[in-house]
Amino acid sequence: MLIKSLVEKFDPENQFDVLVNSFEQVKVAWETNVDISKIKLEKISNIVVSGLGGSAIAGDLLRNFLRSELKLPYQVNRNYNLPSFVNENTLVIISSYSGNTEETIAAMNDALKMKAQIICLTTGGKISELAEENNLTVVNLKKGFQPRYALYSSFFALLKVMQELKLISDQSEIVKEIIELLKGKGIEFSSENNRAFQLVEELIGITPIIYGVSDFTDALAARFKGQLNENSKVHAFFNVLPEMNHNEIVGWETFNEMNNKYKVIQLNEIDYHPQVVKRISVLSELIKKVGGTIINLQSDLSNHKSRLFDLVYLTDWITYYLAVQREKDPSEIDNIHYLKKVLTD
Structure with missing residues (x-):
C-alpha cells in the first residue's frame, strides 16, 4: 500500500481525507443560506471579487465556469486597493477564508469608503468583525481547512451568491452533477x-x-x-x-x-x-x-x-x-508564515 505509507509519513494534517471529501464542501456551500436583503439589486452595474490566494482563485474560476452567462462587467482584485471605478453601483465580494488576509481587509475598508455594496465570504476574523460593525451581508464558510484546500467551499458559495442575486440562471443541476463527479473521483484518486x-x-x-x-x-x-x-x-x-x-x-x-x-x-x-x-x-x-x-x-x-x-x-x-x-508535507507553507510574521512585527 504505497499511497497509504506516503500519507502516513508525510501528511500529518491528513489533507488526503480533505481531498477525498471535497464533494462535501460543495454540498455544504450550496446549502448555505444567502441573505441578499441588504443588497440593492437594481443598482448593481459591475462586480469586483477581492481576495488573495485560494480565496481569489475561486473568483477566477467563476469567470471560466460561467463564460458568457454573466452579463455584468466582472473583475478579480488582488491588492490592498480597489479599482478607482468602484462606487455605490459596484457589488464588491470580499473573499477571505481566514478573515484575516491583510490585503483583503484593506480592500474592504476601501469598499466601505467608496460606498460599494458589499458581501463577505469568510469563516470569521477581522472581516467578520468589520462586517458586523457595518451591518454587511456575510456568507459563513465551513471552518477547518487551509484556504487553498477550501476552494470548493469558496467557489460554490460564490456561485450561490450569484444565483441568489439572479445574475445567473439556476445552477442546481450542474452542482449536483459536480458533487457526484467529485465523490466518484475521490474514490478513484485515493486508490492505489x-x-x-x-x-x-x-x-x-x-x-x-x-x-x-x-x-x-x-x-x-x-x-x-x-x-x-x-x-x-x-x-x-x-x-x-x-x-x-x-x-x-x-x-x-x-x-x-x-x-x-x-x-x-x-x-x-x-x-x-x-x-x-x-x-x-x-x-x-x-x-x-x-x-x-x-x-x-x-x-x-x-x-x-x-x-x-x-x-x-x-x-x-x-x-x-x-x-x-517528494517527501514534502502538503500542508506546510513555512515561507508564507515567515513573511506574514515579518510584516506584522
Whole structure:
C-alpha cells in the first residue's frame, strides 16, 4: 500500500481525507443560506471579487465556469486597493477564508469608503468583525481547512451568491452533477496506482510550464501553478494562449533538453476556438522539434462546467501526490508564515 505509507509519513494534517471529501464542501456551500436583503439589486452595474490566494482563485474560476452567462462587467482584485471605478453601483465580494488576509481587509475598508455594496465570504476574523460593525451581508464558510484546500467551499458559495442575486440562471443541476463527479473521483484518486499518482512520475525533478487558454482554462492554469508551489514545494509557471503566441513562443527557439528541466502541461478543452486549436498544434510541433515534452490534460465529460472541475480536482490530486512522493508535507507553507510574521512585527 504505497499511497497509504506516503500519507502516513508525510501528511500529518491528513489533507488526503480533505481531498477525498471535497464533494462535501460543495454540498455544504450550496446549502448555505444567502441573505441578499441588504443588497440593492437594481443598482448593481459591475462586480469586483477581492481576495488573495485560494480565496481569489475561486473568483477566477467563476469567470471560466460561467463564460458568457454573466452579463455584468466582472473583475478579480488582488491588492490592498480597489479599482478607482468602484462606487455605490459596484457589488464588491470580499473573499477571505481566514478573515484575516491583510490585503483583503484593506480592500474592504476601501469598499466601505467608496460606498460599494458589499458581501463577505469568510469563516470569521477581522472581516467578520468589520462586517458586523457595518451591518454587511456575510456568507459563513465551513471552518477547518487551509484556504487553498477550501476552494470548493469558496467557489460554490460564490456561485450561490450569484444565483441568489439572479445574475445567473439556476445552477442546481450542474452542482449536483459536480458533487457526484467529485465523490466518484475521490474514490478513484485515493486508490492505489490511480491516474493522478501515475502522472506524478512525469513531473519528478522537472519544472512544469502550464499552458491554458484565455476565458476557458486560464484560471485552471493559475490554480494548478499555485497548488504546485504550495502543496508540492516546486517552482512552476503558467501562461495563456493566444497571448503567449505573441511572445513566449519565441523562447522555445533556444530550448535545450540537456540543460532545461522543463515539461509543458497543455490544458485542453473541446470548446476552444478552431484557431486556438491550430495554435496549440503549431506550438506543440515547435516544442517537440527542440526536444521538449508535452503532457496533455483534457476532460471528456459532456458539460464544460463539469469538465472544468474534473481537471481542477485532478490537478489538486497531482500536486498532493507530487508533494508526498517528494517527501514534502502538503500542508506546510513555512515561507508564507515567515513573511506574514515579518510584516506584522
